[in-house]
Amino acid sequence: MTCMVHEAMAIPIITVIVPLHNEEKYIDRLMESLQAQTHRRLQIILIDGGSTDQTPARMDAWASKWNVGPDSNMGIVEIIRTADNGVSASRNIGLNHASGSLVTFVDGDDHLEKDALARMYACMCETGADMVGMDFEIVYPEGCEPPEDRPAGNEPGRPGETGNAAESVSAGKAEDEVEVMNGQEFLSTHVLGGDVHVWGRLFVTEKIGKLRFLEGLTIGEDMLFVSGYAAKCDRIAHLHYRGYKYLRNPMGAMGRPFTASAMDQVRCFRLEKEFLQDAAPDLADSDALRANMLISVMLTAGRIAFLDKEVRNDEEHAGYVKELRSTIREFKSRGAMKRLDRNYRTKVRIFRTFPALYMAVYHTHRPK
Secondary structure (H helix, E strand, O other): OOHHHHOOOOOOOEEEEEEEOOOOOOHHHHHHHHHOOOOOOEEEEEEEEOOOOOHHHHHHHHHHHHHHOHHHHHEEEEEEEEOOOOHHHHHHHHHHOOOOOEEEEOOOOOEEOOOHHHHHHHHHHHHOOOEEEEEEEEEOOOOOOOOOOOOOOOOOOOOOOOOOOOOOOOOOOOOOOEEEEOHHHHHHHOHHHOOOOOOOEEEEHHHHOOOOOOOOOOOOHHHHHHHHHHOOOOOEEEEEEEEEEEEOOOOOHHHOOOOHHHHHHHHHHHHHHHHHHHHOHHHHOOHHHHHHHHHHHHHHHHHHHOOOHHHHOOHHHHHHHHHHHHHHHHHOOHHHHHHOOHHHHHHHHHHHHOHHHHHHHHHHOOOO
């Protein structure tokens, strides 16, 4: 990918795909950040997935004001209404309606610095990359302070939390520093290092082609899409500029009570392993992927432990615990365990050997 593709159009259209569900508190901040973008050719697609608050009304107000007012000279806002079929379905609808030569994704409760899109596009031109990502800064809802041991900003990588946390792997870098790598290197260092989010990246629409998000998966859908795209890339760039503002939502996918869909935390890494067996065989059975799976198992086990004893001991949940322990036996290796910190290594060993004890202790001393 080089800017020569866009010679006939000095400023390419960037399609901004925004899935929304009950985002009335945040949509104005998001749209104001898009209104302020220094890249002045946008197709903004707002996909409402069955919101029950004032999100649809706010969408209509923004589209009406944008499409006939002074902002109309920088692009158009399109509204699509659909059922609540999940973020993957909404993003796929957005991709099916994308008319820009470039695509980016923004979640409805997040927002951008004013030059975020311009910087990613400039980096794409300078490096000839097929995909450009940027760092992000964590922000907290009003009245919610960051934990004392985890200040606002990029956090160290936690590769298991693919569904929501998507921690940066590049803390401490200068904001004008750029990494350039090929697709295989990106899979190895970024995807298996925990940098799996789809937002905060700029994609080439033509290269996306028929690639779509896996619907029905509640955790890990970003990783599978980004991996599938990266495997097509000759060159990928990552800009160490915190242009994306990520809302740390206490009720994100990893913060909700356990349901059967929480097992997607494990399922997504099985799917990733299957994908890598064809796209990057050396990574499919790597210690890095195994470590990711072990962390995913323990995160899922922790959510089960939050349940009352009677519930977590019933036949259904006992089956989930059995599956998680079996997954540990399958993926545990000396190299994978070395990649975990001491806390996770201890958790893995206790849960595998004494699951009932682990659940009882974790339930009693669970994080608040």
